Amino acid sequence: MLKTANRHAAASGLPALIPEPVSAVCGDGCFTLSAATVVAAGDGARPTAEQLAELLRPATGCPLPIAASASPGQPQIALALDSTAAGLGPEGYRLEVTPKRVALAAPTPAGLFYGVQTLRQLLPPDVFAAHRVEPAAWRIPCVAITDYPRFAWRGLMLDTGHDFQHLPFILRFIDLMALHKFNTLHWHITDLGTFPLEINGYPRLQDPATLGTRTRGEPPRGVKPGRYTQDEAREVVRYAAARHITVVPEIDMPGHSTPALIAYPQFDCPVPHKTWDFEHWEYCVGNEATYGFLEDVLSQAANLFPSRFIHIGGDECPKDHWRKCPLCQAKMKAENLRDEDELQSYFVRRIERFLNARGRRLIGWDEILEGGIAPNAAVMAWRADKHAATLAAAAGHDVVVALTSHLYFDYPETTTPLDKVYSLEPVPEDLPREHARHILGAQAQMWTDNHPTEKEIERLVYPRACAVSEVVWSPAAARDWPGFTWRLDVHRQRLAALGIVVEPVAGSAPAPAAT
Ligand code: ACM
Ligand code: ZN
Numbered sequence: 284m285l286k287t288a289n290r291h292a293a294a295s296g297l298p299a300l301i302p303e304p305v306s307a308v309c310g311d312g313c314f315t316l317s318a319a320t321v322v323a324a325g326d327g328a329r330p331t332a333e334q335l336a337e338l339l340r341p342a343t344g345c346p347l348p349i350a351a352s353a354s355p356g357q358p359q360i361a362l363a364l365d366s367t368a369a370g371l372g373p374e375g376y377r378l379e380v381t382p383k384r385v386a387l388a389a390p391t392p393a394g395l396f397y398g399v400q401t402l403r404q405l406l407p408p409d410v411f412a413a414h415r416v417e418p419a420a421w422r423i424p425c426v427a428i429t430d431y432p433r434f435a436w437r438g439l440m441l442d443t444g445h446d447f448q449h450l451p452f453i454l455r456f457i458d459l460m461a462l463h464k465f466n467t468l469h470w471h472i473t474d475l476g477t478f479p480l481e482i483n484g485y486p487r488l489q490d491p492a493t494l495g496t497r498t499r500g501e502p503p504r505g506v507k508p509g510r511y512t513q514d515e516a517r518e519v520v521r522y523a524a525a526r527h528i529t530v531v532p533e534i535d536m537p538g539h540s541t542p543a544l545i546a547y548p549q550f551d552c553p554v555p556h557k558t559w560d561f562e563h564w565e566y567c568v569g570n571e572a573t574y575g576f577l578e579d580v581l582s583q584a585a586n587l588f589p590s591r592f593i594h595i596g597g598d599e600c601p602k603d604h605w606r607k608c609p610l611c612q613a614k615m616k617a618e619n620l621r622d623e624d625e626l627q628s629y630f631v632r633r634i635e636r637f638l639n640a641r642g643r644r645l646i647g648w649d650e651i652l653e654g655g656i657a658p659n660a661a662v663m664a665w666r667a668d669k670h671a672a673t674l675a676a677a678a679g680h681d682v683v684v685a686l687t688s689h690l691y692f693d694y695p696e697t698t699t700p701l702d703k704v705y706s707l708e709p710v711p712e713d714l715p716r717e718h719a720r721h722i723l724g725a726q727a728q729m730w731t732d733n734h735p736t737e738k739e740i741e742r743l744v745y746p747r748a749c750a751v752s753e754v755v756w757s758p759a760a761a762r763d764w765p766g767f768t769w770r771l772d773v774h775r776q777r778l779a780a781l782g783i784v785v786e787p788v789a790g791s792a793p794a795p796a797a798t
Pocket of ligand 1: 599
C-alpha cells in the first residue's frame with residue numbers, strides 16, 4: 284500500500300501497480316531510461332537482467348547492455364541477489380528508483396523477476412508494445428518499494444480438455460501470468476472433449492474419433508482438433524519455469540474421461556450405461572488393467588512435469604454404473620468397501636500411493652473428500668456450498684481455493700463481475716486461525732466447455748485475473764476497490780499495448796490528486 288504521507292509528493296505520477304505492493308514510498312523526480320542506461324547484473328542476476336533487457340528493448344529501442352558492474356556515475360539499473368534480503372521470503376524483492384540509479388535486490392532469482400515486473404509497470408504503458416514507440420521520455424518515478432506475496436499458490440487454470448488451444452497461445456498466456464506475478468499454471472489437460480497430450484504407447488488418444496461431440500453456443504462450435512507432443516509439453520514447462528511459473532498438470536480421472544474411453548473402451552465398465560449425455564465417462568476402477576493404463580499415463584506426465592503436485596481431477600463422477608458393474612462390485616467386496624464413494628476413495632488412495640512413491644503429491648477437486656480423503660492429498664475447493672476449504676484445512680490438508688462463486692472465468696462478467704472477484708477472501712471465515720496456513724492460495728479457472736476462441740479466452744480472463752493477482756499477492760489490509768479501479772484504468776493501457784482491449788470500469792475512481 285502506498286505510504287499516504289508521501290502520496291502527494293508524486294501525485295501526478297503515482298505508480299499504478301497491479302498487484303499492489305506491500306509498501307511503496309514515493310520520492311521526488313524520476314530516472315529516465317535512455318540509450319546511455321546499462322544493466323548491471325551481480326553474481327547470479329544475469330539471466331534476470333537479460334530478461335529485463337529483452338522486455339524493454341522492443342518499445343524503447345534502448346540497447347541496455349548488460350555488464351557485471353557499472354561505474355557509479357553511469358545511469359544504470361542494477362540487479363543483485365542479496366542474501367540480506369532473505370527476510371522478504373523466497374519471492375520478495377526491494378526496488379529503489381532514484382534519479383541516477385534503479386536498484387533491484389532480492390534473495391532469489393524469483394524475487395528479482397517479480398521486481399522486474401514491477402519495474403515494467405513503473406514505465407509508461409507503451410513500454411508493453413511489441414514495436415518501437417516514441418513517448419516524451421521513458422521516465423520511471425522515484426519510489427522505494429518493498430514487496431512480497433501473501434500466498435505461495437497464485438494460479439490460473441487453463442482447460443485444454445474441453446477444447447484445444449495452440450502452443451503459441453499457451454506461451455502468451457504464461458507471459459501474461461508472469462506480468463501479474465502468478466506462479467502456478469494449472470494445466471487441465473484432459474476432459475470430456477479431448478485428450479491432447481501425447482502418451483507413448485497409446486496413439487489412439489488423439490484419434491479424431493475420440494473428440495467430444497457436444498457443441499454449444501450460437502452457432503454451435505465443435506472441439507478443435509490438435510495435440511501436444513511430449514516435446515511441446517516440455518517446452519511449456521521450460522518457458523514457464525524461466526518465468527518462475529510451475530506447471531501443475533491435470534489428468535482428470537476417474538470421471539471426465541470420455542476421449543480416453545472412446546479410444547480404449549477396455550478400461551470402461553463392461554455394462555451399457557450413459558452418464559449425462561455420454562456413453563463413456565468414468566473408468567472402471569474394478570479392472571486392474573485400468574490402473575496399468577493410468578499409471579503409464581501418470582508416470583509419463585510426471586516425467587514431463589517436474590511440479591511437486593500432480594492433479595488427478597476426481598470431480599463429478601456419479602458412479603451410477605459402478606453399481607451395476609461386476610468388476611467394480613467385486614473390487615468393493617475384496618477391499619471391504621461399503622459404497623461407491625469408498626470405491627472412488629480406494630481409487631484415489633491407490634493413485635496417491637503411486638505418485639507419492641515417485642516423490643509427488645496428489646491434488647484433486649474437492650470430491651476427493653467424499654468417502655474419505657487420501658492421507659497426503661491436497662484439495663482444490665471449487666463447490667462454494669460444500670465448505671470444502673474449511674473441512675479439508677481443518678483436517679490438516681493443504682487447500683487451493685478455486686470457488687465457482689468468484690473464480691470461474693468461463694462465466695460471463697454479468698454473472699461473476701470484477702468487483703465480486705476482487706472481494707474474494709481465500710481464507711474462510713469459519714476456519715480456525717491455526718489452520719489458515721493450509722490455505723496455500725487461490726486460482727481462477729478458465730474452462731472451455733463453451734468453445735471460446737483464443738481471443739475470447741483472453742477477454743474472459745482479463746481484467747478479472749488482475750483482480751485475482753491482487754487477492755493472492757497483496758496484503759489483505761491493502762484491498763481497496765476504488766484504488767484498484769484507478770490503477771486498472773492505467774493498467775488497461777498496458778493490456779491494450781499487449782493486444783487485450785479491456786473496457787473502462789464503470790464508476791472507476793479518479794487517481795488520487797495532489798493536496
Ligand atoms: C469442476 O468444475 N468440475 C471442477
Ligand atoms: Zn467397473
